[in-house]
Amino acid sequence: MEAFVYSLPLKFRIPVLSVLRVLGEIEIFLTTYPRHFMAVVGFVLLGGGGGAFAVANLGPDAALLPVRIVSTPLETLQLQEQATSLDLKAMQLFRSEITRSSDTPESLLRRLAIVDPEAVTFLRKNALAKDGLVRAGRNISAQANERQQLLSLTTRWLRNETDTVFQRLTIKRTPEGFTAILETAPLVANTQYSGAVVETSLFAAADEARIPDSVTSQLSDIFSSQIDFHRSLRKGSRFSVVYEALEADGEPLRAGKVLSAEMVNGSKSFQAVWFQEPGQKGDYYSLDGKSLKNTFLAAPVRFSRMSSGFGMRLHPLFQTNRAHLGVDYAAPTGTPAMSVADGVVEFAGHQSGYGNVVIVKHSPSQSTFYAHLNQINVSKGKSIKQGETVGTVGSTGWATGPHLHFEFRINGLHVDPLTLARQNSGPASVATRPGFNKMADLARTQLASAGQLRESNVQ
Structure with missing residues (x-):
């Protein structure tokens, strides 16, 4: 470029050099201050817009333009008629x-x-x-x-x-x-799904989930042959239950029977379903058709605390070592005491240190003994069913506080109730009976739904 410039005549050389110098300065400015350049360009454009606006304002005066009036008739709303209708x-x-x-x-x-x-x-x-x-x-x-x-x-x-x-x-x-x-x-029966996780006790968990007490009692009865609710129920155990809600015009008035249930205690899972054939007595079975009914209940009092076991102990009143020939269950006065099996009342009355006593004979060789009762609800000779109340817990006789003294006797000899009460001789399996498998499949589906509801409530 320089050779080209110096080849020009002198009179052209100086103006060209001046132009080139200005262009070089512009290039240096654009490279060093690009933002300044853009601001200048924007200002110029705005100025141009202003000019355009100024030119636009030079149009004809709006006041001089022709005016045309358009009118459209409107129908008024019949508000008075509506107000009168609302008043009526x-x-x-x-x-x-x-x-x-x-x-x-x-x-x-x-x-x-x-x-x-x-x-x-x-x-x-x-x-x-x-x-x-x-x-x-x-x-x-x-x-x-x-x-x-x-x-x-x-x-x-x-x-x-x-x-x-x-x-x-x-x-x-x-x-x-x-x-x-x-x-x-x-009453109209509807199906209710629920469940809970045990933190302290089965009843406390059920109360938290707003499950009726009668349903909780049924749960303890159903699984009493498999779970010792006095000693074996662990924190974190979970249960699902499907039961009848009996309603009056859509208002729940009471709970009916449990239709199916599942109890997971530790690593063990137990399931139950109610099954009843036409004309037959219904009962609870595992989902593979095995009976859950034991000949004897695990305990005669629901959810009480076992305060004294079978064997030698220091007598709380006489302070001497004596054989304790039964099991004591501490419970509040008035708590129902149940017969652990079907039988006939052999004795109902008072027996010195035992206070109010009921003895139930279950077979020619087996009988159970309920002592320190506050109230006796049966009489001698009465036939009684498993789970039926024989009396209420009290502290009559030689007792330091309200509790039930419970004994198991075979041929008049005392046997540890906690061992004997676990013997099962329930009815045979019903898995092959018509309709059971269909009922069991329905129970599986319902319990799965109840389990999902329980987990969502916990979360």
Whole structure:
């Protein structure tokens, strides 16, 4: 480039060198300050935009343009007609409450947000209303109008815990005044799935999962021949259960029988399913069809603590070493004591240091002995079934506190109950009976669903 410049005539050489020098400085500027260059370019463009805007403002004045008016008629909404229709429509309010032992008609209706002196008077005087609302713990559903007057009130209950029907009391407002109707209707059984993980006890885990006590008691009975709930139930054990929920108009009133269950204790898993053939007595079986019923229950008291075992011990009253010929179960006064097997009551009465005693004969050679009872619930000669209550735990006779003294005797000789009660001679397998395998497959599916529900609750 320099050779080309110096080859030019002198009069052209100086301007060309000046241009080249300016271009070189521009190149150095662009290389050193690229951002400055972009800012300059942007400023120039904005300036150009401003110029364009200025040019755009030079258009014709909008005030001088022709104007055309367009009008469209609008239909007004019939708001008055709608408001009148709403006024004619009666508003109804619904609310539910649970009766309390301290309730009066006024306090109950007040919690239901009802202010109705006429309803209070009726609830006070009507015999059906007084009887239906006097018990605590009943669910009450009420319907009221916009003036907080009672339109209807309904409650449902069972006469006893084994009922298959329920009572429904309905109170309604009519043009002639209030009426009360008491009806009887059958309970409807629905299937309920649940489960829990044991941290302290089976009952505590079941309470946490809101499983009814009657279901928990059934669980302990079902697996009593396989798990010693007094000594062997481990922390972290888990269970799943499928049971009947007996409902009245969709409201659960009580639990029915357990349909299937699974208990995992440590590394061992136990499963059970209820099976009943038409015209036959139902029972619980493992999923391969083996009976879970032992001839003897593992213990005569549910969920108690074994306070003294079989053998020699220091007598708590006489402070001497004596043979303890049974097993003691510490439990609160009034706890049910159950017969561990079918039999006939051989004795029911008082026996000196043993206090109130019941003796049940199970065979010509075997009998069981229940002592220190607070109350005796059977009489001599009565036939009794396994699990039936013979009395309640107490501290009668020579006892330092409430407990059940339990003995097992063969031909009049004392045998350790913890050993003998584990002998099983239940019915034969039902795996080959029609319908059992289908029932077992259904139980597997239900227990899997209950297990998933339990795990989701734990998480």
